[in-house]
Amino acid sequence: MAKTILAVDDSVSIRQMVAYTLKGAGYNVVEAVDGQDGLDKAKSQTINLVLTDQNMPIMDGLTLIKTLRTLPEYKTTPILMLTTEAGEAMKSQGKAAGATGWMVKPFDPEKLIEVVKKVIG
Template sequence: MANILIVDDSASMRNMVSATLQSSGHQVADADNGQNALTKAKSGSYDAVITDLNMPVMNGIDLIKNLRTLPNYKYTPMLLLTTESSAEKKAEGKQAGATGWLVKPFNPEKLLATVDRVLG
């Protein structure tokens, strides 16, 4: 299965997403903000990234922009999992390089189906 990086400033949200992904056999690493995630991504290798949008230090859109500049993450699926659902934010995420957008609270089955789809 895939090695997935989860990024969210909420520990309970990281735990829920981790449990959902691990129940389907995925390996999971996590970070509490975009800067810590970027550091982990540079020193590791992940098959997908699931990030919140609104976080301290570095938000999810800036994280995706930074990851897309790295050769190892040019084509890596990156999903935004956020409470934001405006068309403007979704367009900003897509422009930054986001592969998809999921709205919190998330449906575990939908999250797994989306992850499976973007991983091919």
């Protein structure tokens, strides 16, 4: 059974690139256009890994992570930030919110697959 990854990003091109990369590696991918959309989709199905951007309209990545971590089914689910934000302060905020890891855009597709395999197999 393929694992399901939720890709949350307001950039259509980034979502498409993430989905293409991960589907090619055998994962199911659910796409969300912002944090609120991601939260709604996470609540409606089983997600094995969340990949989220930080800077999005309606709900940003940190708020999404904090909100997911309040839900029993997402207490231990891996959540990776995939964002242009590379500053240490932002990484600290991500870790405090409950992010499992951090990748900076633009991302290397092979590196993304490598990190995902490490986190969820």
